[in-house]
Amino acid sequence: MTAGTPRVVTDGLHFPEGPSHLGDGAVAVVEMQGQRLTRVAADGSRSTLGDLGGGPNGSARGASGAVYVANNGGLSATRTGGYWHAPEPFDGRVQKVAADGTVSTVAVDLPGPAPHRPNDLCFGPDGRLYVTDSHNWENLRDLKPGRIVTVSADGTVRQVAEVPAMPNGIGFGPDGRLYLAQSLTRRILVFDHSPGTGLGDPQVFAKLPAGSPDGFCFDADGNLYVCGSVGHVVVVIGPDGSVRDAIDTPPGAQPTNCCIGDGRLYVTFSMTGELVAYDLGVAAYPLHEGDIG
Template identity: 65%
Template structure:
């Protein structure tokens, strides 16, 4: 039986996109706080960077900086939408240890609005970012994209993905995995230096809407079911376990720490929680992207 989650921090302002920093500390974006924050092992929350807009996902850089997928200032609030006080077209941001926030990768391809959602580094230091497109208008939603950004800030390639591409992560098998929220599927790509192979479905959630995802070192896949209030656990493409999180939690993204815990953001309730599962750690790839405004 899965142990109950331990609350690491509460009072977070629609937390998303956790990244494990080491030593029990995590970076978490606070979408409605327009910031990326550090959560210490004792639950103390401090601001790492004031991002504006709607920080949606984070990835740890090679030199301690944090990269943020910022959707420009949009979230769901009850039966409607929340808009940030400081709105802009979505972008990818770099937050340095001194709090400096810069844009990397320049303007994203395709028509506005751009809604960067999640991001991760590949093994060669390429940064892969999902752009979920105009999901505030689901009836007329356009295909989204996965965009590859090189270390010098230049765009290396992009691929269109319909039905709201969302969470993104590499696993031990070396493939880029991506949730497709409106189909409940998880897709996998062979990628190299920004070149994308053909995607294939590797899992389909029984309910909910797939959001963020992560792997442990054994290749087990954890997918946050968001509005389904559950985390779905897959091994070899088969559903191994469903972890119910309870009404009003809305698990949005997750990561595995070197302490074997599965860390999950409960966006609706404002919690960062940890499941003590004794997992084999998986350390995500890192890289460093130079600020480049003319991409």
């Protein structure tokens, strides 16, 4: 695979994360320090889809044009190694941005002790929203286990797994299993999934040779594209768990998350405030969608 130099779709974003392909060359990204969900058109022009407050961290496309957002409440890393704090922080929650721009909260009373820091999310084949809560990830000296929680169509919130070492990116693969980035171990974990019985015990699917796994996406052939944020690389992992390729990103870019659409791999460079596109000629694995709230 030859990635080449990425094309900058737009720049000037305030810590972009969580891209979701909307079709027609448009991509929705959260701006964590901008506290909003932004639509980036194919020509790079931008418009605000919803003002969210806190620290929006990940997004997932839902049914009827809605986009769901994991909001960590108002915390972000910075270029200098410190933390950005929202002017008006709150405990983390899951939000919905409707097609008309209406912002609502679909889950706020999350399981377990605070702080709740929802990180990433995806819809499952059962119509539920699966959300990683990285808990107190900013306190590495006293890091507590994170969680996977689900939000059902009726708004019921339930913890389905406890995961140490910072659970991060999450998504269902073509094999029907649930994949999870465990950032501090550099591992991708995988859970067997059954709509009736929930999640099985996690297994190690792969380990990144460099970088800390953050967000990821699948192509139609089952290859997994994982953003190795602090390693400035996107690692391509085959369906068998072997490393197929590594796409280097510019030093200091910190790739945080990715999605596929229009044959392109879109990647958010958080520290340089860019959404970029690699013209790889790949097709996306179709994502599950749902409707909550």
